[in-house]
Amino acid sequence: MEKRYKEISFFDFQKQYKTQEDCEKKLFEIRWPQGFVCPVCGHQKYYLISGRKLYQCVSCKHQTSLTAGTVMHRSRTPLLFWFWTIYLVSTDKRGISALGLSKKLGLSYWKAWTMLHKIRRAMGDRDSTYQLAGIVEIDDAFFGTSQKAKSKRSKRGRGTSKTVVLVEVSLYDNAVGFAKMTVVGSKVDSETIDQVIKADIKGVQTVKTDGLPAYAVVSKSGHTHQQEIVKGKNAHEVLKWTHMLISNAKSFLLGTFHRMGKKHLQSYLDEFCYRFNRRKWESQLFDRLITACTISRAICFAELTQ
Known part of the structure; x- marks a missing residue:
């Protein structure tokens, strides 16, 4: 039964x-x-060990906590802080930075940072179970911020550190459906595109792309491929919705977080897509996100930073 x-x-x-x-x-x-x-055994009777906040099975004596196996597992942060964080993340389309959260709730920066990244992991896990159908637009975009050249001897002055992201969005009768964004590295090749569309697109669909030769793999995967060479200002007309999403995602990242490295870019894009994909149910977002955080797998600080 659907929740x-x-x-x-x-x-x-x-x-x-x-x-x-x-x-x-x-x-x-x-x-x-x-x-x-x-x-462990599926038995339904338990004892509550109130001092340790543990539920012990009457049958097999297995002990479990409310947060075991969730993103809140082994966290020393009170649940009340977790709930407020999840509410703030779910209700503000601009998101909230670790610094902003630490100031609002009186937490240390790193505690706020860890909580936010665990929540973003739950968002990504939740959306990973869905696939795109209908007409699917695909485009690639560079995400990144300018940075000073590392060597003082460099004559280039300021360079750029860019990461390629593959952006997909489904359309039904010209209405936007579901979106996915995948960090793919420094370039787009046919092998990478093939892996992404096999994971993200359900069955056989109609796929629209620009004229990049690497997208030829779309038809080889069995999809109906509508490929069009895009020239300059016509790009936003041919691939209207992917370009809109790319623009909005960049505004979201730069407006709230200002800059982030390639290492965590995927988690920020997961947050953007999670909220975008549930834009029709804004008033339900807290309930949806607290559920996602409860059923998502546990992850420790070391996994987030490695």
């Missing part, structure tokens, strides 16, 4: 989640909507 997400306003959020206990109740409902089920 029905609830709408929540700012004042409703404040009323419903005043305490740690309120947040624990919500997580319990998400993890076990029909009542507790032991993750």
Whole structure:
């Protein structure tokens, strides 16, 4: 049965989640909507070890916590802070920076940074389960910021550090559907395109691209390929929606985060796409995102920084 997400306003959020206990109740409902089920043996009766906040199965004695296996696993940050962070991320289309979050909630910068990246990982995990259908536009774009040349001997003055991103968006009767953005490195080749479309496009669809020779692999993959050579200012007309998404994504990144390296670019793009893909359900975004954070796999700080 498909989960029905609830709408929540700012004042409703404040009323419903005043305490740690309120947040624990919500997580319990998400993890076990029909009542507790032991993750090991499936038994439904348990004891609550209140001092350690653990649920112990009556049958096999396995102990589990509310946050076990979630992005909040082993976090020492109170759930109330997690809930506020998830609410702030889900309700502001501009996103929130680690510095901004640390100031709002009185957290250290690195604690705020870690929480935000764990939430972005949940966003990416959630969208990775969906595939594109209908007419699919694909285009590539360079993301990056200018930087000073590393060598003082360089005569080029200022150079650029750019990363290539493959952007895909589905269309139904000229209405925008779902979008995906994938960091692919320093160039686009046919092998990379083939891997991305096999992962992201469902079955056989109509795919629109520009005239880049590497896109010839689209038809070899069995899709109907509409390829058109784009000249200068006509690009936004031929691939209208991918160009709109690229422009909006760059404004989102530069406006809120100012600059980021290639290492974490994918996670910021995952956040942008997650919010864009749910633009029709803005009032449900908190409920959707808290659910995504609960069912997404646990990830530690070392994995985020390696």
